[in-house]
Amino acid sequence: MRATILHAARDIRLDDVSDPQLHDDGDAIVRVVASCVCGSDLWPYRGINEVNEPQRIGHEFVGIVEQVGASVQTVKVGDFVIAPFMFSDNTCALCVRGVHTSCVQGGFWGYADHKGHPVDGGQGEVVRVPVADGTLVATPSQPSQELIPHLLTLSDVFPTGHHAAVSAGVTAGSTVAVVGDGAVGLSAILAAKRLGAGKVIAMSRHKDRQRLATEFGADEVVAERGKEGAAAVREIFDGIGADYVLECVGTSDSMKQAIQSVRPGGRVGYVGVPHDVQLNIPAMFSRNVGIAGGVAPVRAYIDDILPDVLNGTVLPGKVFDLTVPLDQVAQAYQAMDERTAIKSMLTV
Amino acid sequence: MRATILHAARDIRLDDVSDPQLHDDGDAIVRVVASCVCGSDLWPYRGINEVNEPQRIGHEFVGIVEQVGASVQTVKVGDFVIAPFMFSDNTCALCVRGVHTSCVQGGFWGYADHKGHPVDGGQGEVVRVPVADGTLVATPSQPSQELIPHLLTLSDVFPTGHHAAVSAGVTAGSTVAVVGDGAVGLSAILAAKRLGAGKVIAMSRHKDRQRLATEFGADEVVAERGKEGAAAVREIFDGIGADYVLECVGTSDSMKQAIQSVRPGGRVGYVGVPHDVQLNIPAMFSRNVGIAGGVAPVRAYIDDILPDVLNGTVLPGKVFDLTVPLDQVAQAYQAMDERTAIKSMLTV
Incomplete structure (x- = not known):
């Protein structure tokens, strides 16, 4: 089969690799229908996270189950399935507490499973899925083509x-x-509105992203950044700031902007993978600003969100503004790197 | 009247000062019945927070209303009142959101009010109380002597x-x-139990404090500190750690210990005034550990807690293991500095 391999910074290719095999009774083999490129994939792509040897890449995919191990019960051959960006057993003490990203049998696509066997990346044609019962979520029936981008999100x-x-x-x-x-960030707007948030401000200075932010429910857009951006947010919210600020970048500047935008007693939810973030603890302490978040336990949320995607209440797949076949994966990365695409989808 | 003045590190005395006067229609004059020394008072007392000039000190007191300004409505002359450690109007946009410590008319005892008039410290005989309607909470009747330490907390x-x-x-x-x-920290144990917490671990290696922790409801005591302490906590809680850790010290070591003791997906509540605290954000991110807290908006909680104190459901005044008259204020500080007392109460 073919799979995407990052050979070095900005050298990404679809290569021939060996077909995955069932290793464990709990495994499944999934033929990928669609995958996509994540903002976090750009860190190694750009060489900011070092690439020491060629590595499989991609951690978001949907597909059709081709084979299952003897003990697999929750999915069967032919099912259309969603794979969260980490695999997890959905039964350990941490999964039952909703922290599937800390699962004792969990791990990342493209690395190794709990027993040390290599695991495929998601940007390929076929993937061996460890702890398939816990990891995969099957849709009740085969989805239409139109639904696939939304399910992929x-x-x-x-x-x-x-x-x-x-x-x-x-x-x-x-x-x-x-x-x-x-x-x-755009998804966070849609999610906040789905949870019933009142006024939501999108912080963006790019016209196309402002447009999608508004489609996703943003009530106002603030184009300024940094201190000026935070001042504009405070101004809009009674001079005190937002109850909640969602930090979806992961830099020191973006976290500072988030903390300056939130009101005393408010909370910052952060999901941008942090790179050299420092917090001003005394300022947070005096204003009672808390922060929480981290690597998202996606598996914990799919059961709740899936019905709203299936019935069209939310259309999160609008974040994909570029769709290319898997063999054009390099273009998919380049477009996101150059910010000509918000998010690239790969079809197999 | 007499009031406590910190002249320099470890030079603390009860001096004669001018009697406070009503400055504003919203002021009240309160004759102090009891006050106490806070762990945070030890920072300037020890000279760790610089003392550049003689300063009034003390921010915890209860007393009897002696005079009220023309507009004061919620308390009257003769009322027994509790003064939170910051004054606040209880009506501004931040007070109504429960963040009285960020009140637009608020401030600290011993400094100045919103209009720039000096405000007395709490470790004195009489205190002018700004925005008295918002700040003071009167008890329904005159409390017994036995109740006073509990009310003071x-x-x-x-x-x-x-x-x-x-x-x-x-x-x-x-x-x-x-x-x-x-x-x-001991109060946090009592508070957690009052909120219905299941198993609570106290981290302490002092016999007298371990005893009070147990009286306040701690189910187990861990005497180890740092990494060893955190490992012991994780061991007790299924190998994963506590759902919630309450950080009541404010040093870099104590915060590290807190974060290492909490389970993935758990939260650290912190109220120890932070001194040079650095957070390991990537470790928090990967384990989904959040932190929240800050300078406690005490006024927001008194209405809820007061009934439980009045009816004896909780006995938080047990933290006072030394009571001396106000003119022995220096001994009260010394005992806490040398850790021969947990907390010192001053009677007037």
Whole structure:
């Protein structure tokens, strides 16, 4: 089969690799229908995270089950399934507490499973799925072509935005500002609105992203950044700031902007993978600003969100503004790297 | 009247000062019945926070209303009142959101009010109280002598422990560990139990404090500190750690210990005034550990807690293990500095 391999910074290719095999009774083999590129894939692509050897890549995919191990019970051959961006058993002490990303049998696509066997990346044709019963979520029936992008967002980007909102504690009628206009930030807007947030401010200075932010429910857009952006948010919210700020970038500047935008007693939900983030603890302490979030336990949220995707209440797949066949994976990365695409989908 | 003045590090005295006067229609004059020394008072006392000029000190007191300004409505002359450790109007946009410590008319005892007039410290005989309607809470009747220490804790230490528990999000049946065996940490144990926490671990290696921790409801005591202490907490809680950890010290070591003791997906509530605290954000992110807390909005909690104090459901005044007359204020500080007392009460 063919799978995407990152050979070095900006050298990404679809290569021939060996077909995955069932290793364990709990495994499944899934033929990928669609996958996509994540903002976090750009860190190694750009060489900011070092690439020491060629590595499989991609952690968001949907597909059809081709084979299952002897003990697999929750999915069967032929099912259309959503794969969260980490695999997990859904039964351990941490999964039952909703922290599937800390699962004792869990791990990342493209690395190794709990027993040390290599695991395929998601940007390929076929993937061996460890602990398939816990990991995969089957749709009740075969979805239409139109639904596939929306279902694909359940692998990562939409529930990651949702995690920012849940971690901050967004409640009905509350005020929210979102830092970051990438696919996660835009998803966080949609998620906050789905949770009943009152006024939501998108912080973005790009016309196309502002447009999608508004489609996703943003009530106002603030184009300024940094201190000026935070001042504009505070101004809109009674001079005190937003109840909740969703930080969807992961830099020191974006976190600072988030903390300056939130009101005393408010919370920052953060899901942008942090790179050299420092917090001003005394300032947070004096204003009673909390932060919560982290790597999103997507699996915990899919059962709740899936019905709203299936019935069209939310259309999170609108974040995909570029769709190319898997063999054009390099273009998919390049477009996101150059910010000509918000998020790239790969069809197999 | 006489009031406590910190002249320099470890030079603290009861001096003659001018009697406070009403400055504003919203002021009240309160004759202090009892006050106390806070762990945070030890920072300037020890010279760790610089003392550049003689300063009034003390921010926890209860007393009897002697005079009220023309517009004061919620308290009257003769009322027994509790003064939270910051004054606040209880009506501004931040007070109504429960963040009285960020009140637009608020401030600290011993400094100045919103209009720039000096405000007395709490460790004195008489105090001018700004925005008295918002600040003071009167008891329904004159309390007995036995009740006074318990009521005095509502100024700061008990609701500060409560704030750690509320900020972390302690719920009925949850698992909790408390870092810090000072008066705030001990109060946090009592507060967590009052909120219905299941198993609560006190982290303490001092026999007298371990005993009070147990009286306040701690189910187990861990004497180890740092990494070893955190490992012991994780061991007790299914190998994964506590749902909630209450950080009641404020040093880099105590915060590290708190974060290492909490389970993935758990929360740290922190109320120890932070001194040079650095957070390991990537470790928090990967384990979905949030932190929340800050300077406790005590006023927001008094109405809820007061009935339980009046009817004896909780006895938070047990944190006072030394009571001296106000003119022995220096001994009260020395005992806490040398850790021969958990918390010192001053009677007038």
